Amino acid sequence: MIEIQHLGKSWADGGEVLKDISLDIADGEMYALVGRSGAGKSTLLRCINGLTDYQSGSMVVDGHEIKDMPYKEIRELRRQIGMVFQQFSLLERETVYNNVALPMKCWGYKSEEIDKKVMSLLELVGLADRKDARPRGLSGGQKQRVAIARALTMDPKILLCDEATSALDPKTTSSILDLLMEINGETGITIVIVTHQMEVVRKACRKACILERGVIKSMGDVLDIFYRRPASLLRLLGEDQASLPDEGVNLRVAYDAEGPGASFFESFSKETGFVPEVVDGGIQNFRNRATGLFTLNVREEDLGRAGGFLDRAALKWDRIDEEWIAESTRGDEEEE
Numbered sequence: 001m002i003e004i005q006h007l008g009k010s011w012a013d014g015g016e017v018l019k020d021i022s023l024d025i026a027d028g029e030m031y032a033l034v035g036r037s038g039a040g041k042s043t044l045l046r047c048i049n050g051l052t053d054y055q056s057g058s059m060v061v062d063g064h065e066i067k068d069m070p071y072k073e074i075r076e077l078r079r080q081i082g083m084v085f086q087q088f089s090l091l092e093r094e095t096v097y098n099n100v101a102l103p104m105k106c107w108g109y110k111s112e113e114i115d116k117k118v119m120s121l122l123e124l125v126g127l128a129d130r131k132d133a134r135p136r137g138l139s140g141g142q143k144q145r146v147a148i149a150r151a152l153t154m155d156p157k158i159l160l161c162d163e164a165t166s167a168l169d170p171k172t173t174s175s176i177l178d179l180l181m182e183i184n185g186e187t188g189i190t191i192v193i194v195t196h197q198m199e200v201v202r203k204a205c206r207k208a209c210i211l212e213r214g215v216i217k218s219m220g221d222v223l224d225i226f227y228r229r230p231a232s233l234l235r236l237l238g239e240d241q242a243s244l245p246d247e248g249v250n251l252r253v254a255y256d257a258e259g260p261g262a263s264f265f266e267s268f269s270k271e272t273g274f275v276p277e278v279v280d281g282g283i284q285n286f287r288n289r290a291t292g293l294f295t296l297n298v299r300e301e302d303l304g305r306a307g308g309f310l311d312r313a314a315l316k317w318d319r320i321d322e323e324w325i326a327e328s329t330r331g332d333e334e335e336e
């Protein structure tokens with residue numbers, strides 16, 4: 001568990017980089033810290049393993065307040081926290097095997113133990129047959145797989161990924177995120193992903209926090225953030241808020257497009273006797289699952305039938321009125 005309460009950090013020159021940050025990351029979570037360049041994401045990530053300090057508030061990792069820990073304990077804690085970077089940070093002269101073995105060698109493990117662990121991790125990341133290769137002979141995606149294997153050698157409870165896919169093409173990004181999801185599913189490790197790409201958040205993360213200039217603008221379930229469409233999300237996506245029709249009633253609807261909601265519009269029209277107007281939305285993938293997210297417009301007199309159908313189908317839906325918009329975008333009105 002990572003518990004962050006009212007954390008504040010300023011640089012020596014007085015620049016405030018993190019302001020009153022409060023969020024919890026549960027064990028086994030895949031959590032995204034997302035925002036534009038300079039938002040403070042990497043700094044917050046580095047507070048988690050004590051690579052950088054903070055002046056106010058608290059950061060409790062696995063029951064320990066980071067700022068109170070003596071260096072020896074911080075060093076011990078870092079064994080429990082793996083880290084992966086955008087630039088891979090591999091030793092170019094060393095083989096894939098030696099790169100992965102490095103942390104265990106530093107901590108003085110026996111060579112049989114090292115061999116067993118390194119080979120099982122290389123199997124996991126699909127690079128056992130490249131163990132004698134040097135990093136220069138690998139693609140970007142393969143290098144990141146080596147870095148992930150190296151980060152897992154000490155069986156960490158937490159894996160911190162700082163823009164780990166930002167240097168990769170979309171297909172390779174996707175395969176690295178699949179690997180992280182597989183590792184998370186199999187080991188229950190907590191994974192915190194810093195990224196500026198909403199695609200990464202949608203693909204891999206269950207929860208997210210959007211940062212703008214050191215301030216949390218929106219947080220919660222990824223699907224819920226996309227459902228609410230707060231301004232901070234739209235700024236990251238480079239989209240505008242859809243202008244809603246003044247006539248009739250506007251509804252937001254979410255459904256699992258691979259489950260019972262697969263034929264949503266067909267069922268809707270069959271059960272209600274009319275076809276709703278689609279204001280905006282579409283089918284998007286969240287953690288490899290197709291999900292329908294739509295804004296619909298129906299006539300006032302059809303609301304009862306539409307709501308009845310949506311309730312019977314147990315779908316997530318809301319009437320979009322001023323109150324709902326204010327509630328959904330609380331604290332997120334202006335760009336920082």
Ligand SMILES: Nc1ncnc2c1ncn2[C@@H]1O[C@H](COP(=O)(O)OP(=O)(O)OP(=O)(O)O)[C@@H](O)[C@H]1O
Binds near residue numbers: 039196
């Ligand atoms: N050691 C430092 N001293 C002073 N300012 C710093 C230092 N390190 C980072 N900054 C500044 O702090 C702000 C936040 O940096 P940070 O790297 O956390 O942002 P980020 O959201 O991760 O963005 P990016 O993806 O560009 O790294 C930036 O304005 C950056 O220039």
